[in-house]
Amino acid sequence: MINLIPKNKNAVGMADLEVFRSDLERALISLDRDMAQQIINKAASTGSPVEIAGELISRSLKSIGDKWEKGTLSLSQVYISGLICEQIIDTILPPSSPVRKNQPKMAIAVFEDYHLLGKRIIYSVLRASGFELIDLGGGQDVTSLCEIIEKKKIKILLLSVLMLPSALRIKKLKEKLAGSGIKIIVGGAPFRFDEELWKEVGADAYGKDSSEAIDLVTKLMAETL
Amino acid sequence: MKSTGMTSMERVFTALSHKEPDRVPMFLLLTMHGAKELGLTIKEYFSKAEYVVEGQLRLRRKYNNDCLNPFFYAALETEAFGGEVIFREDGPPNSGLPCIADIEMIRYLDPPTVKESKMLHRVLKAIELLKEKSRDTVPIIGVVMSPFSLPVMQLGFDKYIEVMHFHPDLFNKLMQVNKTFCIEWANAQIKAGATAICYFDPVSSTTIIPPEWYHKTGYEIARQTLASIKGPTATHFASGFCLPIIDYVAKTGTAAIGISSMEDLSQLKHACKNRLTLLGNLNGIEMRRWSKDQAREKVISVIQAAAAGGGFILSDNHGEIPWQVSDETLHIISDTVMNHGVYPLKQS
Numbered sequence: 001m002i003n004l005i006p007k008n009k010n011a012v013g014m015a016d017l018e019v020f021r022s023d024l025e026r027a028l029i030s031l032d033r034d035m036a037q038q039i040i041n042k043a044a045s046t047g048s049p050v051e052i053a054g055e056l057i058s059r060s061l062k063s064i065g066d067k068w069e070k071g072t073l074s075l076s077q078v079y080i081s082g083l084i085c086e087q088i089i090d091t092i093l094p095p096s097s098p099v100r101k102n103q104p105k106m107a108i109a110v111f112e113d114y115h116l117l118g119k120r121i122i123y124s125v126l127r128a129s130g131f132e133l134i135d136l137g138g139g140q141d142v143t144s145l146c147e148i149i150e151k152k153k154i155k156i157l158l159l160s161v162l163m164l165p166s167a168l169r170i171k172k173l174k175e176k177l178a179g180s181g182i183k184i185i186v187g188g189a190p191f192r193f194d195e196e197l198w199k200e201v202g203a204d205a206y207g208k209d210s211s212e213a214i215d216l217v218t219k220l221m222a223e224t225l
Numbered sequence: 226m227k228s229t230g231m232t233s234m235e236r237v238f239t240a241l242s243h244k245e246p247d248r249v250p251m252f253l254l255l256t257m258h259g260a261k262e263l264g265l266t267i268k269e270y271f272s273k274a275e276y277v278v279e280g281q282l283r284l285r286r287k288y289n290n291d292c293l294n295p296f297f298y299a300a301l302e303t304e305a306f307g308g309e310v311i312f313r314e315d316g317p318p319n320s321g322l323p324c325i326a327d328i329e330m331i332r333y334l335d336p337p338t339v340k341e342s343k344m345l346h347r348v349l350k351a352i353e354l355l356k357e358k359s360r361d362t363v364p365i366i367g368v369v370m371s372p373f374s375l376p377v378m379q380l381g382f383d384k385y386i387e388v389m390h391f392h393p394d395l396f397n398k399l400m401q402v403n404k405t406f407c408i409e410w411a412n413a414q415i416k417a418g419a420t421a422i423c424y425f426d427p428v429s430s431t432t433i434i435p436p437e438w439y440h441k442t443g444y445e446i447a448r449q450t451l452a453s454i455k456g457p458t459a460t461h462f463a464s465g466f467c468l469p470i471i472d473y474v475a476k477t478g479t480a481a482i483g484i485s486s487m488e489d490l491s492q493l494k495h496a497c498k499n500r501l502t503l504l505g506n507l508n509g510i511e512m513r514r515w516s517k518d519q520a521r522e523k524v525i526s527v528i529q530a531a532a533a534g535g536g537f538i539l540s541d542n543h544g545e546i547p548w549q550v551s552d553e554t555l556h557i558i559s560d561t562v563m564n565h566g567v568y569p570l571k572q573s
């Protein structure tokens with residue numbers, strides 16, 4: 001979520017925002033793409049794109065992520081709502097927008113395995129919240145990641161894994177990257193089942209779900225800028 | 226070992242009929258550990274039925290296990306559909322790129338037959354040999370992926386969710402194909418000597434889809450599929466949640482459910498009383514770093530929460546104990562069950 005909300009006279013009023021937010025969340029949970037688009041278009045006519053991304057879309061997605069964590073919503077709803085918002089946000093806040101560029105370089109990858117859904121969800125939710133990040137895909141290993149990080153000057157790296165041995169191998173990656181200053185945020189099923197694991201592999205942070213991913217990235221962005 | 230008289234088969238079936246056997250039955254669902262026993266790599270180990278048979282027999286002796294588990298790996302089924310399998314040295318093999326690259330291909334998809342799928346024959350042979358050697362004293366657990374969960378590997382998870390939501394015609398066709406395959410594959414394992422079939426269906430869990438969708442999809446598919454499997458079945462959610470759908474699960478005809486370490490065990494026991502046996506729910510991922518005391522405490526607390534009255538088999542919460550779990554920890558789990566799982570249970 002980008003906290004650079006311009007206080008111009010066109011800014012959406014708090015009350016309006018609340019209404020938009022609850023309507024948007026309802027539309028997303030019922031996977032109604034058209035309704036979500038209508039709500040965002042309407043909100044976009046009253047507020048800045050950054051505000052729409054941060055205050056409206058990101059907050060709605062965060063709430064949906066929290067509800068998955070509490071067991072009241074399912075992963076398919078988290079995934080499709082992220083997907084819908086990601087498509088819509090590109091129409092109001094294109095990838096080339098200067099606001100998106102004003103961020104430390106961030107990338108996301110699936111480490112050592114090929115289970116792409118966790119990464120796909122986090123990527124969509126972050127992009128829909130106004131962040132720009134490079135998608136490095138699946139099946140990355142220690143060597144390939146070290147090369148890319150250096151070449152692309154990545155400052156924040158998000159890693160998603162599904163298999164336990166993949167999670168354990170992050171330790172090797174961290175050792176190789178020692179001294180580079182890069183921050184590594186990890187997530188995925190093995191970390192959810194063992195909440196000590198992220199520390200053991202030397203990650204800088206761990207996010208349980210898409211909602212925590214937004215919070216962590218927002219915090220790290222502020223620290224790294 | 227303090228327990229008496231009963232064979233593993235008797236012990237397990239008594240528990241399944243919601244009565245107390247001599248002690249709590251224990252399914253240590255070890256797949257890859259057999260390779261360690263035989264000094265083979267995981268890939269070598271799964272290349273021959275005889276290795277898996279020897280591995281399973283040794284592990285049963287070593288830990289007093291109450292089942293034989295001739296499960297190789299989930300990706301074997303997508304291999305039958307033409308997919309590739311990726312091995313690694315320190316964990317279970319995974320499916321490679323989705324074998325259905327374009328969702329439109331679903332229209333032309335036919336189910337593979339067991340007869341023509343050579344890779345499946347290894348499993349059947351392992352079951353036959355285990356049956357011969359164990360002579361009905363211990364249950365042999367066959368495994369199938371549910372028609373509803375297999376598409377994650379066939380299509381990739383993201384595409385599958387999209388097919389489920391936005392392409393009902395393709396979804397229905399895929400379910401038809403997968404049901405035909407699943408039923409034939411399950412029945413072939415029963416014919417080879419499997420005592421029961423474990424139906425892996427984590428996509429049905431409320432971790433992945435909402436209960437309302439389960440009622441319309443996973444539930445109906447399970448009901449139809451399980452009805453055509455000619456033997457008892459257990460449903461495993463691979464550590465996904467199932468409490469909100471439990472009444473429907475009970476109506477699919479399954480006898481037992483594999484449950485998550487993250488769901489409340491006492492609540493599950495209460496909800497399943499006398500209709501579903503619980504299988505679980507030690508956290509396999511955390512197990513890797515348990516101390517001796519932790520392992521002992523976890524086992525005792527699970528027994529106390531869920532074993533009274535039968536209807537309970539102690540196991541891990543996923544249906545496969547990770548490669549990284551040490552023999553020492555497995556011994557402690559087993560010893561604790563042997564000592565603290567004797568019926569009638571002592572009050573804590």
Ligand code: B12
Nearest residue numbers: 118160164187188189207210299317319320377427464543
């Ligand atoms: C559904 C499921 C299956 C299905 C589909 C699996 C698949 N994706 O391919 C089937 C039945 C096919 C299956 C098979 C297997 N499975 Co399985 N399965 C599951 C289950 C229930 C859900 C997995 C899933 O895909 N979830 C969807 C993803 C998106 O969820 P997620 O990774 O948790 O992501 C969320 C958060 O963690 C977070 N997040 C994710 N990434 C990131 C990154 C960052 C930076 C942040 C901040 C957050 C974040 O956001 C996401 C949600 O918003 C899990 C258990 C569970 N409860 O999670 C086991 C699980 C993944 N399976 C496991 C295993 C081992 C297997 C098999 C290898 C078994 C075998 N021996 O064959 C096979 C492999 C299949 C294959 N692809 O080859 C293990 C893996 C861990 C381990 N023990 O090594 C798990 C964790 C079970 C367990 N408790 O041990 N499985």
